[in-house]
Amino acid sequence: MADQETLPTLNIDVPDDPEYQKQVTVPVSVGNQVWRRFRRHPGAVAGVLVFTILALASISAFLSPYPVNESNMGIRLQAPSGFHIMGTDALGRDLLTRALYGGRISLSVGLIVVGIALAIGVPIGALAGYYGGRIDSMLMRFTDVFLSLPAFLVVILLGAIISEGSLPFLKGNSVWTIGFVIGILSWMTFARLVRAAFLTIRELDYVTASRGLGSSDLRIIIRHVLPNSIGPVIVEATLEMGYAIVQESGLSFLGFGIQPPTPSWGNLLTNAQENFTKYPWLAIFPGLMIFLSIISVNYIGDGLRDAFDPYKVLETVGEYT
Amino acid sequence: MIIYIMRRIFQTIGLLFLLSILLFGLVNLAPGGPLAGQGQSRHISPEKAAILKRQFGLDKPLPLQYIIWLAGNDWMRVDKNGDGSPDSFGTRKGILRGDFGFSFRTRRPVLDEINLRVPNTLYLMSITMGIALAIAIPIGILSATRQYSFFDLFATTFSFAGQALPEFWLGLLMILIFYAWLKNPLTGDSLFPSGGIASTEGFVLADRINHLVLPVATGALGWIAWYSRFLRSSILEILPLDYMRTARAKGLPERLVLYRHALRNALIPVVTLIALDLPYIFTGAVFIETIFAWPGMGRLYYQAAVDRDYPLLLAVLIIGAAFIILSNLIADVLYAYLDPRVRYE
Numbered sequence: 001m002a003d004q005e006t007l008p009t010l011n012i013d014v015p016d017d018p019e020y021q022k023q024v025t026v027p028v029s030v031g032n033q034v035w036r037r038f039r040r041h042p043g044a045v046a047g048v049l050v051f052t053i054l055a056l057a058s059i060s061a062f063l064s065p066y067p068v069n070e071s072n073m074g075i076r077l078q079a080p081s082g083f084h085i086m087g088t089d090a091l092g093r094d095l096l097t098r099a100l101y102g103g104r105i106s107l108s109v110g111l112i113v114v115g116i117a118l119a120i121g122v123p124i125g126a127l128a129g130y131y132g133g134r135i136d137s138m139l140m141r142f143t144d145v146f147l148s149l150p151a152f153l154v155v156i157l158l159g160a161i162i163s164e165g166s167l168p169f170l171k172g173n174s175v176w177t178i179g180f181v182i183g184i185l186s187w188m189t190f191a192r193l194v195r196a197a198f199l200t201i202r203e204l205d206y207v208t209a210s211r212g213l214g215s216s217d218l219r220i221i222i223r224h225v226l227p228n229s230i231g232p233v234i235v236e237a238t239l240e241m242g243y244a245i246v247q248e249s250g251l252s253f254l255g256f257g258i259q260p261p262t263p264s265w266g267n268l269l270t271n272a273q274e275n276f277t278k279y280p281w282l283a284i285f286p287g288l289m290i291f292l293s294i295i296s297v298n299y300i301g302d303g304l305r306d307a308f309d310p311y312k313v314l315e316t317v318g319e320y321t
Numbered sequence: 322m323i324i325y326i327m328r329r330i331f332q333t334i335g336l337l338f339l340l341s342i343l344l345f346g347l348v349n350l351a352p353g354g355p356l357a358g359q360g361q362s363r364h365i366s367p368e369k370a371a372i373l374k375r376q377f378g379l380d381k382p383l384p385l386q387y388i389i390w391l392a393g394n395d396w397m398r399v400d401k402n403g404d405g406s407p408d409s410f411g412t413r414k415g416i417l418r419g420d421f422g423f424s425f426r427t428r429r430p431v432l433d434e435i436n437l438r439v440p441n442t443l444y445l446m447s448i449t450m451g452i453a454l455a456i457a458i459p460i461g462i463l464s465a466t467r468q469y470s471f472f473d474l475f476a477t478t479f480s481f482a483g484q485a486l487p488e489f490w491l492g493l494l495m496i497l498i499f500y501a502w503l504k505n506p507l508t509g510d511s512l513f514p515s516g517g518i519a520s521t522e523g524f525v526l527a528d529r530i531n532h533l534v535l536p537v538a539t540g541a542l543g544w545i546a547w548y549s550r551f552l553r554s555s556i557l558e559i560l561p562l563d564y565m566r567t568a569r570a571k572g573l574p575e576r577l578v579l580y581r582h583a584l585r586n587a588l589i590p591v592v593t594l595i596a597l598d599l600p601y602i603f604t605g606a607v608f609i610e611t612i613f614a615w616p617g618m619g620r621l622y623y624q625a626a627v628d629r630d631y632p633l634l635l636a637v638l639i640i641g642a643a644f645i646i647l648s649n650l651i652a653d654v655l656y657a658y659l660d661p662r663v664r665y666e
Contacts, residue, residue, distance in 0.1 A: 043481070145339050148649075150604055150641035153622060154347070157634055160626040161350055246487050250608065253489045254623060269489060276493060277501035284497075287490030295485035302481075 034231075037307035044303020047296035054293055058103030066094035068101045069261040080281050087281040089271060095281065099289050102263040106245050107293070109179045109264075113244035114237050116183025121190025122233065126221055128191070129198025136195070143191050151185045155247060159256030173259050182247050189236055197229030231308035238301035242294040249290050265290045326654060333646050340642050341416075345387050348631045378411075390422070390635075391415050421636035426628045431636045434621065441518060442605035442617035449537045450602065453544035454595070460545070461552025465587075466579065468557065476549060483546025492539045492612035499535060516614030536613040540606055544598075551594060555587040589659045596652035600644040604637065 038044055061068075066084075071091035080087040086095035128139040158181040163173050201207065202225060210220050245265075251257035252266025260267050265286045272282035374380050378389060378399060394411030414420035421431035464476040500515040513534045514520060521528045559565065560583060568578045605619035614620075618637065625633040657663045 141336075141339075144336060145343060148336060148340055148642050148645050149344075150600065150638060150645060152607070153604060153638055153641060154344075156607070156622070156626050157347065157638065160629060161347075242485070250487060250489055254607070254611070254626075256626065266489075269493065273493070277497060280497055280501075283490075283493045287487070287493065290487055290490060291482075291485055294487070295481055298481055298485055 034304075034307045038303050041299075041303035041306055043299040044307075047299030047303065050292055050296040051300065054103060054289070054296070055107060058100050058107055061097065061100035061104060064094065064097040064100065066097045068097055068263065069093070077275075077279050079279075086285040087279070089268075089282060090275065095268075095285055098263040098268060099265065099286055102265045102268055102286065103289060103293075105175055105258055105262065105264040106248055106266075106290070108175050109182070109248040109258075110241045110244040112176065112179025113183040113186055113248075114240050116180060117187040117190055117240055118233070118237060119187075120184065121187030122194050122226075124187070125191035125194025125196075126198055126226065129195035130202055130217065130221055130225065132199070139191070140195070143188050146185065147188050149185065152247065152250070154185055155181055155251055156254065156256055159251050159254075163256060163259065173257060175258070178248055178251065178257050179244075182244055182251075186240060186244065189240070190233060193232045193236055194229060197232065198225055201225045201228050235301055235305045235308060238297055238304055242297040242301070245290065245293055245297070322654075322657065325657075326650075329650050329653070333650065336646055337639075337643060341391065341639060342387065344635060344638050344642070345390060346383075348635050349383060349386070389413065389415065392417055393420060416636075416639065421639075422632040424625075424633045425630045426625075426633075431633050434633060435618070435636060435640070438616060438618050438621045439603065441615065442610070442619065443602060444518075445533070445536060445610075445615060445617060446540070446602040446605060448533060449540040449606075450544065450595075450598070452537060453541040453548060456541070457545045457548035458552060458591075460549040462556065462579075462584065464549065465553045465556035465560070473553075476553070480546040480550040483542050484550075486542065488539055488543065488606065488608040489612060491542060492535075492609060495535045495539050496612070516612075518615065536609050536615055539613075540609050548591065548594070552587060552591050555590050556583055559583050559587050586660075589656065592659060593652040593656045596648050596655055599648040599651070600641060603644050604641045 071093060072088075073092050075084075075088050076090055076092040078084055078088045078092075084094050084096065086099060089095055089098070124139050124143065128136040159173070159178070162177050162181065207220060207224055210224050215223070248257055249264065249266030249269070252264045253269050255267070255270060257266055258264035260271065268286035269283060272279075272286065276283035371380075378386060378394065381389070389411070393413045393415030395414065397407075397411060399407055399411040413422060419432065421435075423429065424431050424434055427434065460476050464473040467473050496515045499513045500511045503512045504510065505512055514532050515535070516532075518532055519525070519528050520532070565578065565582060568582045569575075573582075603618065604622070605617045607619035607623050609615065610617045610619035611623050622634065622637050624630075625637070
């Protein structure tokens with residue numbers, strides 16, 4: 001891999017003749033190849049753009065001239081205007097500011113969920129797939145137990161329990177606890193994906209070769225098998241981010257997630273519910289943020305799936321890698 | 322096949338057993354035990370709380386509580402008046418004998434509460450799913466047979482959008498548009514009611530349908546997006562296969578090739594997907610039922626979570642999990658039955 005990257009890639013003199021181009025094989029790194037396929041997917045590129053804007057805006061929410069939580073009854077329930085692009089809520093707080101701060105919450109919960117799901121799912125799948133036999137069947141039964149849970153209902157239960165008081169290590173309904181609760185119920189797909197990939201890859205010659213050279217199991221798993229099964233995991237991680245955002249905002253919408261006055265896209269919608277037929281902007285904008293973040297993440301995931309799939313035929317002429 | 326099913330049922334029992342331990346443990350994670358919420362919200366004195374605890378059997382060690390929950394307590398003496406000494410035999414039969422205990426809030430048997438709500442959820446969800454399929458299947462077929470056409474582009478974009486629309490936002494938008502903004506030009510009333518099953522006594526068909534429109538539309542959209550996209554890719558996988566060429570080569574009309582050869586096989590994974598979605602018909606849609614004030618299972622569960630009504634929550638979770646396991650079994654069996662290439666031993 002390292003050798004390939006140092007080879008000249010694009011500065012080879014390739015004539016414009018497409019027939020000739022088909023015959024030439026230019027070595028390109030996997031990452032490079034994936035990127036070239038990815039940027040051909042218009043939805044995915046748009047997704048990256050929208051998601052980046054959302055994330056950057058949320059990160060720079062502190063630049064807003066308006067306070068997040070302090071009420072200002074003089075300007076309550078104002079319709080969207082040049083001063084308050086998304087209007088103001090029942091306590092006179094600028095909705096855009098609150099939606100951006102909510103974005104911080106929702107996006108960080110998403111990241112935490114993906115992190116926890118990867119941290120649980122990948123090792124379980126790797127051990128099950130690499131060793132097989134009794135370890136495999138035990139770990140997969142364990143996975144089945146979690147797959148048989150009505151996941152969102154359990155998330156609601158846990159959210160309700162947590163808001164009751166604090167558990168050891170988990171205090172109240174913070175970003176971390178909500179991320180933890182959703183995360184421990186989201187790792188099963190990763191376990192299955194990694195296991196399936198490991199089952200195939202562990203039989204390949206280069207794994208045998210590495211074992212013959214005396215590599216330990218851990219080294220084989222981390223150096224040789226895991227990097228080659230990473231494609232579907234990355235795709236799933238992207239999509240999981242979207243599911244996590246829906247679950248967090250849904251949980252907060254029901255009142256078992258992030259608690260006001262800390263804004264989250266979900267609890268902004270709960271707030272709106274009382275009077276949204278009269279003040280529709282309260283319901284429209286926070287939901288729009290959720291919608292945009294999920295659709296962009298889904299398009300990115302779709303683009304990555306196509307990019308990682310070596311059998312996917314790209315229609316555009318000129319692909320000569 | 323019979324042996325396979327028997328083995329799966331055997332595994333299912335083990336799985337349910339593990340799940341029951343897990344869920345029971347989860348509910349008892351609640352700080353201060355399952356009665357904590359009650360104590361806070363109703364300002365019960367510590368003495369009263371202790372009596373309640375003894376009456377509900379919450380003073381016993383967890384493993385014993387689990388056994389009582391599972392198998393009942395009519396074989397042991399319990400402390401019925403809560404004075405600290407066991408006085409009479411218990412009356413609980415345990416979930417193994419169909420006794421899920423009493424709801425903390427209403428003090429009625431949990432199963433009665435569930436039985437009251439299940440028909441409403443079945444009614445809403447089966448109609449939602451039926452309508453979703455009736456729309457999704459044609460969309461999937463058209464979009465696959467005219468790949469990259471304008472319709473296909475529209476359908477796939479719609480599908481992406483539909484999957485990214487959270488139900489709780491879509492529900493609010495539906496109410497905003499069809500209840501608050503759009504009015505019936507003749508009467509000036511709202512186009513559709515914003516919640517409930519019916520607004521008249523007795524059964525009036527038009528009124529029932531009116532109340533169904535918004536919740537069904539909200540619930541169906543996600544399913545339409547999901548199923549149509551799935552069917553599209555399922556058909557696209559089959560179109561280039563050899564037997565399709567054979568069918569065309571032997572002179573079958575395109576319509577037959579498509580419907581008899583392609584669609585039948587493409588629907589197999591869709592059927593198993595539907596089987597996997599069946600648990601929702603029982604557990605309902607929490608968001609739709611809370612937004613549209615629909616007295617079904619989802620709303621019951623939400624209310625139980627608000628009230629910290631743990632016996633009720635536990636019952637819905639266990640029955641829901643049983644439905645999920647069952648529907649997995651159905652999906653696998655259906656798959657083997659419909660696709661002769663799949664064989665289990």
